[in-house]
Amino acid sequence: MKPLAAAWALAQKDLRSFVRDRTALVLSILVPVALVTVFGWIMAFAFGGSGGMPKVSLHVADLDHTAASQRFAQRLKQQDMLRVRTVTTGDESADSSAESTTDANDLEQLIRDGDAHHVLIIPSGFGAQVDAGTTPQLRMLRDPGREMEDRVTQIAVMQAAMSELGGTVWVDAMDRLLADQGMDTQGLQQIREWMTNIGQTISDFAVAQQAAQEDSPEEPATTATTDNGNAAAPDNATEEPGDNDSSDQLAGPDPQAMLDMMSRLVPMETTDVAPPNRNQQITYQQAQSVAGMSVMMLLFALTSCGNVLLLEREEGTLRRLFAQPISRDAVLLGKFLFVLVVGVGQLAILFTYGEWMFRVGLFRDPMTLVVLSITWVCTGGAFGMFLASVSRSTKQAESLATLLILMMAALGGCWFPLQMMNLPPLLDTLCKSTPTFWAMTGFQGMLWNQLPWHTGKMLAALGWQWAWTIALTLAAVSEY
C-alpha cells in the first residue's frame, strides 16, 4: 500500500472511531460552542455593548434628597461610562450631621468589604448651593488601587456635573482660581462678565452647528441638546451638550489632561479608603489574576485527582477495594483525603509562587488563608468526586471537567472581574450561583480588601462554598 493510501486509511479509521464515540463527539462540539457562547456573552457585558469602553461601577449616595441632587444623580445614570448603583443611606429624611457621619462610615464600609470601589456622596446642601448659583462640592470615597476605574469615574462625574450645572462650574472655577491668585473684586466681576459672554458665544456657535447638522440628515448627529436646560446657570447662556455628545468629545483629548483640567472645575473632596497594609505597588488586576488562576487551576488539579476513583473502576481495583472488610464510605473518604492533601499542597505552591512574584500579601492573615484554602480544596475535591461518580470513563470526566471548569471560571470571575460587567439579572444570578464566584469573593476579600475570614461577607462566601461541597458530596455518594 502506498504511504498516502495507508495514511488515508488510517485517518478514515480514526474518523470512524471518533464519530462512533458519541460522548467525545458531542463534547468536542459542545465544549467550543459553550465556551464561545459564555465568553462572548461575558465579554459583551464586560464592555457594556458601548463599543469598547467597559462600564465602571459607581455607587451614588444622595444625602441631599433635593430635586437638584436627584437630577444630578439622573445625569450620572445617563453617562455611558458608568453603571450607577444608588445607595440608600439610612433615614433619608434626616439632615443632622450625626446621621451623615454614620452614613459616611457605612459607605466606607462598602469599599472596605470590596462591594464598591468608588462611592460618590452628594452632600447635604447640594441643592441649596445649586439654587444659589454656586458650584457645590462633591465627595468621593474610592479604593486607591482601582486606577483605571478612578480615571473613568472622575471624568464621568465631571461630565455629569458640567451637564447639570452648565456655565456655573466654569465661571466659579475661574473665580476661585483668580481669587486665589489675588485678583480684586472688581477684576473678578469683569472676568465673570467676559466669561459669560464667551459662554454665550460658544452656546450660539453650538446651536448654529446643530441647526446645520439637522439640515443635512445623512450625516450622523454629533451634538444634541439636553431637554433639561440649566436652571442653575446664572443667565441660561449655555445649553450644555447632551450625554452622548460629551462622551464623543472625550474621545479626542488626552484623558489625563482633560481630567486634570476638569478636576479643577468642580471641587471634589476625595477620600481614599484602603486596608492599611495593602502593598501600594499591587494593582487590582494582579490580585485578581493570582486569585482567579489559583481558583481555576486548583479546580482542574482536583478534578484530575477525583479521576483516580474512575481509574480504579476502569482497572478493576475498585472491585477489590469494595470487597475488603472496610466500608465503602471509607474508600470514598480515602479518595477525598487524597484530593485534600494534593489540593492543599498545590495551593500552597501556587500561593508561595504568587507571593514571591507579585507580593500580593497572601500570608498576611494565615488563618484566613488556611480557612479559605481548605474550603475551596474541599469544594473542588467534591466537584472532582462528583464528576468521577457521574462519568463513565476518565475520558468523559476530563471532557466534562474542561467544559464545566472553564464555564464556571468565566462566570465566577476568575478571568475578568465581574464588578466591571453590566450583567442582566439572569446572568448575574447565574454567576452568583457558581462555586467559583464564592471562592473568588473569598480570595479577593482576603487579598484585596484584607478581610478576615469571620466577617459577614467572608462567612457568606465560605457558607456558599460549603453548601456546594455538601451538595456535591451527597450527589457523589448517592451516585456511587
Add this chain to the structure above:
Amino acid sequence: MTARSNRLDKAETSLPVTREIVTRLLLNFSKLHSVATNAYGDHRTLLDQAHAQASSIRVDMTDRQTDVLLSVSDLEYRYGDRLAARGVTFSVGHQQCFGLLGPNGAGKTTTLSCIAGLLSAWTGQMQFAGQAFQPASRVQDRARLGLVPQELAIYPNLTARENLVFFAKLSGVAAAEREQVVAKNLELAGLTDRQHDLVRTFSGGMQRRLNLAAGLLHKPALVLLDEPTVGVDPQSRNHLFETLLRLKSQGLSLLYTTHYMEEAQRLCDCVAIMNEGTIVGVGTPAQLAASIDQPDANLEQVFLHLTGRSLRDA
C-alpha cells in the same frame, strides 16, 4: 454386566431424591398454575424458572458434602429488566474447590459479586458456616472472604511489596504480623526476588500471581477466584494451580469461576454449570459426565450438552 450394574447403582442412589423432586415439581407447578392464571405476562418467566429449577434438580443427584461452608439458595439478581442470576442454589464445603462454570454472560461473575458483597440488591438466602451471610452490608462477613478479581486488581505504580502491604492493611492484618504475612505471600507468588520492583514492570503471569496473593493475605476461609488464569502463560498457570492445590490442602475453600474446562477438571471437587443465569448442572465432574449418559464424556462435553452449542455474544 458392568453397565447394568452401574445403572442399578445409580437407580438406587436416585430413588429418594427422585421422590423429593417429584414432590417439589408438583408444588412448583401448582404454584405456577395459580400465578399464571392471575398474570399472563409472568407466564413465560415462571415457566422458565420452573424449568431451570427442574433442570438443576434433575442433575443435582450427588452425594453432597454435609460439611457446608457457604450455602447459596435461590439467589436472584437483576440488571434493570434482565435477570442475570435466577434461582441459583449451591453450596461449597470446607476445604473444597467448587467450580462455577458457564459460557460468557451465564451469570458467574454476577453470582460471585453477590457473594463478595459487591452487589447488594440480590434476593435469596446465603449462609456462611451456618450463619446468615450479608457481605454487602456487613464488614465482618466480607472479612471471611478473599477475592481475586478477573481484572489485575493491583497497582502498577506500586512495588509488589507495597501492593501487598496496602491490601494487608485494608484486610485487617495486624501490624505485628504484617511483615511476616507479606513475606509469606510474596514467596507464595514467587516474587520475593522482585518484591521491590514496580508492578508495571512485571510480566502478565507475575501480575496474575501477585493478584492471587493479594486476595490471600488475611487467611480467608473462602477464596473467590474469578477467572484467575486469563492471559497467563502455561508456567504461571501451572504455578497458580499448584498454589491453589496447596492452599486447599492447608484448609482453604475455593470458589472458582472459569470457562476453561480442563482447569475445572483438574482443580475442582465439585462444579456447577451455569447457563443464562441459572445452574443447569451440579456435581463432581464424574457425576456430571454420568448424568448425560455418556460415561466417557469429559467436562467439556457435559458443558456443551447442558449449555448448547450456540454462540454466546452477551
